[in-house]
Each structure stands twice: as C-alpha cells, then as structure tokens.
Amino acid sequence: MSKKSPFKNYLEILSESAKILNLSSSILEKLQEPQNIHQYEIEISNGKKFNAYRVQFNNARGPYKGGIRFHPEADIQEVKALAALMAIKCAVVNIPLGGGKGGIQCNPKELNADEIQEISRAWVQKMAPFIGPRQDIPAPDVYTTPQIMGYMLDEYEKIKGKSLSGVITGKPLELGGSLGRGTATAQGGVYILLDYIARIGKNPEDLTVAIQGFGNAGYHAANILHSHGFKIVAVSDSKGALYSKNGLDPQLVHSKKLEKGSLKNIYCEGEVCDSEKLMSDGVKVITNEELLECECDILIPAALDGVITDENAENIKASIILELANGPLTPEADDIFEKNNVIVIPDVLANAGGVTVSYFELVQNIQNFYWKEEEVQSRLKEIMLGAFSDILNFSTQKKITLRKSAFVLAVERIVKAMELRGRI
Numbered sequence: 001m002s003k004k005s006p007f008k009n010y011l012e013i014l015s016e017s018a019k020i021l022n023l024s025s026s027i028l029e030k031l032q033e034p035q036n037i038h039q040y041e042i043e044i045s046n047g048k049k050f051n052a053y054r055v056q057f058n059n060a061r062g063p064y065k066g067g068i069r070f071h072p073e074a075d076i077q078e079v080k081a082l083a084a085l086m087a088i089k090c091a092v093v094n095i096p097l098g099g100g101k102g103g104i105q106c107n108p109k110e111l112n113a114d115e116i117q118e119i120s121r122a123w124v125q126k127m128a129p130f131i132g133p134r135q136d137i138p139a140p141d142v143y144t145t146p147q148i149m150g151y152m153l154d155e156y157e158k159i160k161g162k163s164l165s166g167v168i169t170g171k172p173l174e175l176g177g178s179l180g181r182g183t184a185t186a187q188g189g190v191y192i193l194l195d196y197i198a199r200i201g202k203n204p205e206d207l208t209v210a211i212q213g214f215g216n217a218g219y220h221a222a223n224i225l226h227s228h229g230f231k232i233v234a235v236s237d238s239k240g241a242l243y244s245k246n247g248l249d250p251q252l253v254h255s256k257k258l259e260k261g262s263l264k265n266i267y268c269e270g271e272v273c274d275s276e277k278l279m280s281d282g283v284k285v286i287t288n289e290e291l292l293e294c295e296c297d298i299l300i301p302a303a304l305d306g307v308i309t310d311e312n313a314e315n316i317k318a319s320i321i322l323e324l325a326n327g328p329l330t331p332e333a334d335d336i337f338e339k340n341n342v343i344v345i346p347d348v349l350a351n352a353g354g355v356t357v358s359y360f361e362l363v364q365n366i367q368n369f370y371w372k373e374e375e376v377q378s379r380l381k382e383i384m385l386g387a388f389s390d391i392l393n394f395s396t397q398k399k400i401t402l403r404k405s406a407f408v409l410a411v412e413r414i415v416k417a418m419e420l421r422g423r424i
C-alpha cells in the first residue's frame with residue numbers, strides 16, 4: 001500500500017500542474033513550502049500539554065484562510081498539506097483568500113468541556129499576533145465546532161480589546177455566524193453533483209449513494225441528497241457502517257445515533273447485534289472498509305484522508321466519487337479511477353462550499369450587515385457551478401482529470417497574483 005503522506009501528494013500534483021503551465025523551477029519552489037509555520041506547545045491549568053500549529057501557506061490572493069483541527073494525528077506534515085490545499089481551494093472557487101490551516105494534537109473524546117475551552121483559548125493566546133480579519137481567518141474542521149469558534153473569538157477580542165468578529169468563521173449565529181454555514185460544505189457538493197448528473201442525463205431517483213462519515217459534511221450531504229430523491233444506501237461513523245439496499249432515512253438514523261451514541265449501537269451491543277431488528281429494518285451492519293466497496297452509484301468519502309488507495313480502488317463499484325473529505329484518495333487510487341472511467345469530483349472543488357460561505361461570513365462581519373438564507377444559497381450556487389463549469393471545460397479540452405484541471409486553474413491564479421505583487 002502507498003504510504004499515507006498528504007503533503008507528498010500535494011507536491012506531486014503541484015509539479016504535474018507546473019509542467020502543464022510551463023512554470024520555471026524557481027516559481028515551483030515558491031509554491032512548495034508555506035510562507036510561515038507557527039508551532040508551540042500549549043499547557044492548560046491541570047498540567048496537560050499539547051502541540052499547537054498554524055501553517056500560513058500562501059496569501060498572494062488574500063488573507064490566509066483555513067480551519068483548525070483537533071485530532072490525535074494532527075501533526076505538522078498533515079497541517080501543512082491541508083494549508084496548501086486551502087490555498088488551492090480558495091483559488092479554485094476564485095474567492096479573494098489565501099490558504100492556511102491550524103491544529104491541536106489532542107483527542108477531544110478524552111477531554112472534558114472545560115479542558116476543550118482551555119485549549120481553545122490557549123491556542124488563540126499563542127496565535128493572536130498572527131491572525132485577524134485581514135490577516136488570517138481560522139474556522140472549524142474535524143472535531144472543532146461553532147462553540148469552539150465562540151471561545152476562540154472571545155479570547156481574541158479580549159486580547160485585542162475590541163470587537164473583531166471577522167477573525168474567525170463558522171461561529172454560532174448569535175456571535176456573527178452566517179446563515180447556511182452549517183450545511184455549506186455538503187450543499188456546495190450537492191449543487192455540483194446535481195449539475196453533473198443532469199449533464200449525463202441521470203435522475204436522482206435512479207441513483208444510490210454511500211457516505212463515509214456522518215458528521216458535519218457527511219450527515220448534511222445524506223440529508224440534502226435524500227431530500228432530492230437519491231437513495232442513501234449506506235452511512236458510517238468511526239465505529240462502523242449501516243447498509244440497506246432499500247435506502248435509509250438520514251434524519252431518522254441521526255436521531256437514533258444521538259440516542260445510542262453510534263450508528264452501530266442502534267443495532268448492536270458490543271459485538272452482539274439484534275438480528276431480528278436488523279431484518280425488520282432491512283439493514284446490515286458493515287465495516288467502514290465494506291462501505292467503500294458496497295454496491296452504489298455515488299460514493300462520498302466525508303471522514304478522513306487516505307481511505308481509498310491502490311489496495312481498494314479496484315473494488316469500488318461507484319461510478320461517481322464526490323470527495324467531501326479532504327484528501328480521501330491517494331494519487332495511485334486516482335490513477336486507477338482514471339483508467340476505469342470513474343469520475344472523481346475532487347476535494348478542492350467538492351467541499352469548497354464550506355470556505356465559500358466562510359468568506360460570506362467574513363464579508364457580513366466586516367459590513368456588520370447580515371444576509372438572508374436565500375441570498376447565501378444563491379451566491380453559493382453561482383460560485384460552485386461557475387467553478388465546476390470552468391474545471392469541467394478545461395478538463396475536457398486538455399483531456400485531464402477534474403483534479404488536475406482544478407489544480408492547474410488554481411495554480412495559474414495564485415502564480416498570477418504572486419507575479420502582480422512582484423514576488424516572482
């Protein structure tokens with residue numbers, strides 16, 4: 001199996017894009033490393049210590065922008081790769097922002113609410129000199145929430161002594177969040193998927209969908225797609241997956257998950273599952289690996305990176321993959337899908353709805369004037385479909401994958417901004 005290295009994957013596709021664009025090696029070098037890396041150890045009142053990061057990759061097109069991840073595997077290599085992808089993503093959807101990413105290496109499941117608040121505030125105490133509404137704007141990512149953004153905003157404003165709500169996005173509505181931000185990542189991906197299936201002459205009612213991950217991206221995608229008539233045949237969380245060829249009702253599954261703690265616990269206690277209940281609901285309990293390979297038309301990885309590799313790509317039955325997670329496919333898996341004519345709608349486009357509505361949130365905060373949900377949705381749709389159309393046309397013209405097409409267009413935009421600034 002290819003070793004999981006999201007940053008190596010970024011460098012690989014960057015150099016392919018540079019070749020297509022005929023970039024010199026000196027320009028390529030400038031795109032290979034972040035502009036700044038801020039790395040500290042933070043300590044909370046009970047003596048627990050954590051590694052904290054902010055990587056500022058590129059700000060040629062605007063302030064650095066990107067989420068903060070709380071995860072045991074959030075190391076500097078991962079955060080660097082995610083920061084690079086943010087710069088690409090903002091350029092893909094052509095919003096005036098650069099790329100950054102942050103993280104704290106911790107397991108939030110082993111921390112209580114007070115500890116979570118303390119590490120959130122401690123992160124801001126270290127990073128306050130480097131972030132700001134015109135400088136670098138963090139947001140939520142894996143295992144960080146609007147509530148955590150609220151703590152971070154409060155700490156930042158305390159340090160600066162003034163109201164600066166645009167320093168962070170993904171905030172609760174009461175603190176200047178935007179309507180539509182909660183569902184934006186999934187909604188942006190769904191706009192593209194609906195457009196794509198219309199282009200190939202298919203109807204939602206005839207298509208089945210499997211989704212890995214049932215958090216912000218995965219749950220909302222399941223729900224929105226279900227409301228459009230797609231049949232959701234499989235969903236999963238970190239503990240396991242549920243499959244039903246007759247289709248699952250995401251809202252019902254979600255409310256049962258909240259009650260039981262995990263999707264698997266809806267039917268099982270430990271390893272013992274209630275076969276009668278499974279039979280009457282027409283559901284099978286499967287693993288996350290089995291979900292990826294299940295019978296479906298559309299597969300949506302919406303959990304972690306590196307889950308589809310050269311080891312399982314050949315077994316995947318879906319003909320369309322919508323990457324709501326960041327980096328769920330390795331480059332080897334990409335090659336296999338290209339050979340097998342499986343369409344991959346890449347992360348830098350598919351999940352860019354989140355950062356797009358984060359940008360709307362920043363704009364609203366700066367104006368101190370707030371938009372109706374319909375305004376957010378119509379602007380989001382316009383941006384997502386515009387970006388998709390550019391990428392699809394370029395990919396058809398150059399006979400390259402959608403991922404390569406998205407990267408080439410984004411790198412071209414970033415390089416242009418760097419040239420205009422006289423940085424290259």
Ligand code: NAD
Pocket residue numbers: 140141142143144185212213214215216217218236237238239288302303304305324325326351352354355
């Ligand atoms: P989240 O924390 O809300 O949900 C993550 C989900 O993944 C949970 O259901 C969790 O149980 C599941 N999960 C964790 N480990 C798993 C495993 N080993 N196998 C299967 N499922 C597992 O996170 P999210 O915000 O939904 O983010 C999911 C992905 O989407 C990440 O790659 C993130 O970077 C990407 N993304 C999210 C946003 C956003 O706005 N939320 C934007 C862009 C990209």
